[in-house]
Amino acid sequence: MSLWDAILQGIIQGLTEFLPVSSSGHLSLYQHFTGQSGEAAGLFSILLHLGTLAAVCIAFWDTIWGMIVEFFRMIGDIFKGKFTFRTTDPNRRMIFMIVVALLPLLVFFFLRDWYTSLATDDDILVEGLCFLGTAGLLYMADHLVPGKKTASNMRVRDALLVGTMQGIAPLPGLSRSGSTISAGIFAGLNREFAVAFSFILGIPAVLGANIFEVKDALAQGTQMELLPMLTGMVVAAVVGFLTIKLVRWLARSGNFKVFTWYTAILGTVTVVIGVVEKFLH
Numbered sequence: 001m002s003l004w005d006a007i008l009q010g011i012i013q014g015l016t017e018f019l020p021v022s023s024s025g026h027l028s029l030y031q032h033f034t035g036q037s038g039e040a041a042g043l044f045s046i047l048l049h050l051g052t053l054a055a056v057c058i059a060f061w062d063t064i065w066g067m068i069v070e071f072f073r074m075i076g077d078i079f080k081g082k083f084t085f086r087t088t089d090p091n092r093r094m095i096f097m098i099v100v101a102l103l104p105l106l107v108f109f110f111l112r113d114w115y116t117s118l119a120t121d122d123d124i125l126v127e128g129l130c131f132l133g134t135a136g137l138l139y140m141a142d143h144l145v146p147g148k149k150t151a152s153n154m155r156v157r158d159a160l161l162v163g164t165m166q167g168i169a170p171l172p173g174l175s176r177s178g179s180t181i182s183a184g185i186f187a188g189l190n191r192e193f194a195v196a197f198s199f200i201l202g203i204p205a206v207l208g209a210n211i212f213e214v215k216d217a218l219a220q221g222t223q224m225e226l227l228p229m230l231t232g233m234v235v236a237a238v239v240g241f242l243t244i245k246l247v248r249w250l251a252r253s254g255n256f257k258v259f260t261w262y263t264a265i266l267g268t269v270t271v272v273i274g275v276v277e278k279f280l281h
Contacts, residue, residue, distance in 0.1 A: 001044070005034070006228035007235050013048035014055070014239025018199070018247050020138055020178025020259045021266075023052070025127045028172045029270065032124050046213045047229055051236030053206050056199045058237075059244040063196060064203075066091045067098075090151040094200075100156050101163030101201050105208075108167035112209065115170040125274030130173025131267030137175075137182040138260040146254065147188030151197075158187035162197065166205055173267070176202060177247070178259070195251045199244065 012030055016023040027045050057064060070091035077083040087093060118126050149158065165183040169176035177198055184194030250256060 001225065001228045003228055003231055006044075006232035009044065010048060010051065010232040010235025011239050013045075013052055013232075013236040014241075015243050016175075017049070017052040017236070017240055018055075018177050018243040020134065020175045020181060020247075020256060021263055022131065022134055022173050022175040022178070023049075024170065025131055025134075025173030025175075028127050029124060032122065043213075044229065044232065046210045048232055048236045049206050049210055051233035052240035053203060053210075054233075054237045055240030055244060056203055059241055060196060060200055063091075063094070063200065067095055067200075071095060088152055093154070094151040094197075097151065097154055097156075097159040097197070098201055098204070100159040101166070101197075102204060104160065104163040104167045105205060108170075112170070112212065115172075116213065118172055123274060123278070124270055125278065126171070127173035128267050128270030128272075128274050130171045131263045131270055133171075133267075134173065134175045134178050135260050135264035135267060138178055138256050138263065141182035141185040142254070142256050142260060144185055146191055147185065147194075149187070149189045150193045154187070154189060154197075158184070158189065161187050162201065166201060170209070173270070175263070178263075181251070191251045191254060192248060195248055 009027060009030060012026050013023050016026045024045065027048070031045075070089065074083065074092060074095070085096065149155075162180050162183045165179040166176060168174065169179045177195075180198035180201065181194050184197055185191060189197065
């Protein structure tokens with residue numbers, strides 16, 4: 001892999017991980033049309049996700065730090081016998097809701113090899129159908145009346161809905177951010193809080209998935225050059241950080257229509273190309 005190729009994929013990952021258009025789908029298309037499908041391409045995609053994970057930690061550091069501090073206070077309350085699930089503290093409730101939203105991943109964990117096979121094969125028909133699914137979710141979310149729930153008053157069922165959508169989102173072409181933000185809006189969350197909850201929820205989910213996938217890739221002997229790998233990760237982190245700023249502004253303004261049209265058009269074109277390729281082969 002060339003350095004320029006790593007930079008391009010880092011830009012694609014940084015932009016599409018947080019814009020509601022599916023990073024896995026775009027990387028899969030790029031790798032498909034440049035002949036890079038396979039184990040090495042899958043490993044590089046995982047490493048790029050770690051780059052955008054760093055961007056989330058930086059962009060939401062105030063909230064994350066507040067949760068870390070509250071976590072240790074919560075441990076102290078447990079030892080003092082003062083712990084209770086009934087609390088209005090937003091940081092503590094955020095911790096509870098993140099944990100609840102992660103529970104559905106225990107079920108979807110067993111599908112991770114299937115998800116990986118779809119993203120690294122030579123067929124892009126699934127990507128096209130999932131792009132269309134993303135467009136449908138964004139369209140419905142964009143036409144709902146904005147909700148008002150935040151960490152202080154969101155419910156367990158709201159967190160489970162967002163978590164379930166995150167479990168489905170590894171399908172290539174189905175946007176993780178688009179799916180989870182849309183689910184949050186369906187649950188009545190404030191749009192800006194839906195964005196924050198979605199991105200922070202992705203930290204343990206993406207980190208956990210990537211640890212398993214990197215371990216599997218290394219066990220299979222997959223290798224990659226160090227310089228392109230590090231370059232791609234840094235580019236993904238920088239571009240990702242700037243994209244998060246954009247998405248937060250778009251959420252406040254309620255202007256996701258352009259991404260609905262984009263994913264609908266891209267999905268249609270991808271399905272057509274995928275069908276044609278099947279007939280040609």
